[in-house]
Amino acid sequence: MERVAIFPGSFDPFTVGHESIVKRAIPLFDKIIIMIGYNSNKRSFFPVEKRETWIREVFKNEPKISVECHEGLTVDFCKKVNARYILRGLRTSADFEFERAIAQVNKMMHPQIESVFLLTMPEHTPVNSTIVRDIILHGGDASKFLPAALNMEDFKLKK
Ligand code: ADP
Numbered sequence: 748m749e750r751v752a753i754f755p756g757s758f759d760p761f762t763v764g765h766e767s768i769v770k771r772a773i774p775l776f777d778k779i780i781i782m783i784g785y786n787s788n789k790r791s792f793f794p795v796e797k798r799e800t801w802i803r804e805v806f807k808n809e810p811k812i813s814v815e816c817h818e819g820l821t822v823d824f825c826k827k828v829n830a831r832y833i834l835r836g837l838r839t840s841a842d843f844e845f846e847r848a849i850a851q852v853n854k855m856m857h858p859q860i861e862s863v864f865l866l867t868m869p870e871h872t873p874v875n876s877t878i879v880r881d882i883i884l885h886g887g888d889a890s891k892f893l894p895a896a897l898n899m900e901d902f903k904l905k906k
Pocket of ligand 1: 755757759762764765768834836837838842866867872874875876
């Protein structure tokens, strides 16, 4: 049976931390679907279509990786695409507590699913989308925190 994993998140925006987790997981799975979760009632910083385009660009030469948008429960998306694994990254003990609850609830809702966690690379521990958004919002240089394949002009907000 094909080992299909999903990597769910809001990726607003997708950072070097996310990229590293996905790349390191490639040898573990036959297919990884990056699932951009969105809520049409909540405002995001970057439109979901842009986030999708950027992530596709990062992995355009990686046949095992695909990108999809989903509104709703992650376990429902797993059922839809026949994924048995949920990939997540762990930075801190706070991440662990948060991820533990989500993974255990997901397991209660869909017992066939296993959550798989990769520890962040030490240099990516402080990187999170909220801080990167703040840098962009205030006109700072966020290039260190964004995948190298992306055009940094896209992250300069027009004033
Ligand atoms: P969410 O909307 O669930 O907070 P995020 O886009 O922030 O989604 O993160 C998606 C996944 O990527 C989560 O498992 C998160 O812990 C992980 N992640 C985010 N930033 C990093 C990083 N710098 N290093 C490793 N994992 C990360």
